[in-house]
Amino acid sequence: MTSLTRRQALSVAATLIAGAALQGCSTTSTDNGSGTKAITFLTFETPNLTPAYWDAAIKRVTDKNPDIKVTKLVAPTADGRTDYAKQLLQSGQFPDVMIAVSPAGFAEAGNLYAWQPEELKDFVYPTANPIKGKYFQLPANTQTIPPVYYNKKMFADAGITAPPTNWSELLDACVKLKASGVTPFVAGGGKDTFASSMILSGIVSVDVYGKTPDWLTQRRADKVKFSDPDFTAALAKFAELAQKGYIAKSDVSRDYAATEQAFLDGKGAMYPMGNWFAANADAKHPFDIGVFNFPTADGRLVVPAYTGGGMIVSAKAQNLDAAKRFALAFQLDKAQLDASVKADGLIPAIKGYTPPADTGAVYKAGYDLYQQAVSQNAVVHAFRWETADDGLLPGMANKVDAAAQDLITGRKTAAEAATYLDTEWAKAS
Structure with a gap:
């Protein structure tokens, strides 16, 4: 973005977001009668987590859940994803699924889905990060x-x-x-x-x-x-x-x-x-x-x-079941866990998981x-x-x-x- 002024960059980002939001909102619980469920997914990018990483991760889930259609949104900065989610909420474009966005504030205001104990049974620390006794963020990784x-x-x-x-x-x-x-x-x-x-x-x-x-x-x-x-x-x-x-x-x-x-x-x-x-x-x-x-x-x-950093889901997602299925499938997929280890050095907090044998010396x-x-x-x-x-x-x-x-x-x-x-x-x- 070095060739753009901050104001120009924000203007371009706003235009792209609006278009993505319209794409996500234009699809109801079905898509032309096909039964497709449309959801929006807020990610972020770093030198490790490139666009190709996210696209491949999304594809792994949707290949196994072909009824889910995902519109990817990207926070303007790696560290500003929570503030960005707040902006989208205020503008009526709150994403259906978000990753590594702090639930604080969103949960208390009733904007997030509270995960149930049965849905958290595969996580090592299912009671991590409670907000008033409820759990809104999947405890997917330890860092x-x-x-x-x-x-x-x-x-x-x-x-x-x-x-x-x-x-x-x-x-x-x-x-x-x-x-x-x-x-x-x-x-x-x-x-x-x-x-x-x-x-x-x-x-x-x-x-x-x-x-x-x-x-x-x-x-x-x-x-x-x-x-x-x-x-x-x-x-x-x-x-x-x-x-x-x-x-x-x-x-x-x-x-x-x-x-x-x-x-x-x-x-x-x-x-x-x-x-x-x-x-x-x-x-x-x-x-x-x-x-x-x-x-x-x-x-x-x-x-x-x-330990945390995983998916949070909007309580008001139009296709809430699809949003939850996507989040859990994303976080529990073995290929995705291996990819997160190799791409982002994460320590997956999933029961029974062990890192791939070919991880590098620094990670080990x-x-x-x-x-x-x-x-x-x-x-x-x-x-x-x-x-x-x-x-x-x-x-x-x-x-x-x-x-x-x-x-x-x-x-x-x-x-x-x-x-x-x-x-x-x-x-x-």
């Missing part, structure tokens, strides 16, 4: 957010003989990397603001949640605040990385795709990112890439993860780290990525990203960022 991917050659050249296991060792690695002429961390931002807060997500998850696993639930009950010492200390640790030049201030202007490419181009030694990066790490591997758990202060094992390393954490009961929520009753209030994820960018650029101190988050939380409440 570790964030492990730290690193350039093994840069580590070796800087004299780092092993990946860090605690915060002190991580800072020591940063010192050595910077002394060798290498920027320690690759971060991002731009239109994909989550890339700015990925490191902060790791710090809060292992430091704050590692000590108080239900911290965000307590925040919803006003028992804790962002300005409390533990959370402010996490903000300060993040700010320190930028202050010492371990994160470049200019990184916040780089979108997600460019951020990933920057790491693959060797513009930094460490890339904290969700485990979905493993897919491209294995596919492209321009150098030897390792992975380690985000380090805690004392070296204790704490692994942030999120991350998968093993997660399984080790599961066996030791060391998994906590991934801050900023939670949904439902134990997640951020609607709209707050963007505020966390904004605070992270301000900490990287030095526009806010840790105390100021904490106050800002408390203020925005009060507004969101």
Whole structure:
């Protein structure tokens, strides 16, 4: 979209969406008497999840369910899919099925279908992400957010003989990397603001949640605040990385795709990112890439993860049964699960599922780290990525990203960022 102005891009997007919506709405429960059920499906695209990936996934389902006709809608940005769904709802074009869209706000307003226990029997964590005791999003995948991917050659050249296991060792690695002429961390931002807060997500998850696993639930009950010492200390640790030049201030202007490419181009030694990066790490591997758990202060094992991210279905879908069938068929199809592993590095949370034997070395390393954490009961929520009753209030994820960018650029101190988050939380409440 670099050749279009933002206003032009939005205008074009609106035109395309309107056309797609009309196509979806023009078909009732039958199509010319053929019995075809028309549904709309909101997706998003990333360097891993290309148009071809989504088209193939849709085709696998519709080949087995020929009575379902799918009109694909695509969010303008990878990280803006929830906001985009809100826009479509407000304009009367709410999609029938959506993937990786937060149910918060939509569910409480009665816009989403609540999945029944029998429909969730094949999922490992059927009670993940409850909203007032009901389950609106299929708990399809687990994602570790964030492990730290690193350039093994840069580590070796800087004299780092092993990946860090605690915060002190991580800072020591940063010192050595910077002394060798290498920027320690690759971060991002731009239109994909989550890339700015990925490191902060790791710090809060292992430091704050590692000590108080239900911290965000307590925040919803006003028992804790962002300005409390533990959370402010996490903000300060993040700010320190930028202050010492371990994160470049200019990184916040780089979108997600460019951020990933920057790491693959060797513009930094460490890339904290969700485990979905493993897919491209294995596919492209321009150098030897390792992975380690985000380090805690004392070296204790704490692994942030999120299980969910699956389909949500509009409660008011004209062809509700078809929408539900499509969503379940999409999420439970073995070929689709294998494709999601290879294309997006996901860990399917489906009973009896095991990843394909030919998955790459980076994915396997991350998968093993997660399984080790599961066996030791060391998994906590991934801050900023939670949904439902134990997640951020609607709209707050963007505020966390904004605070992270301000900490990287030095526009806010840790105390100021904490106050800002408390203020925005009060507004969101």
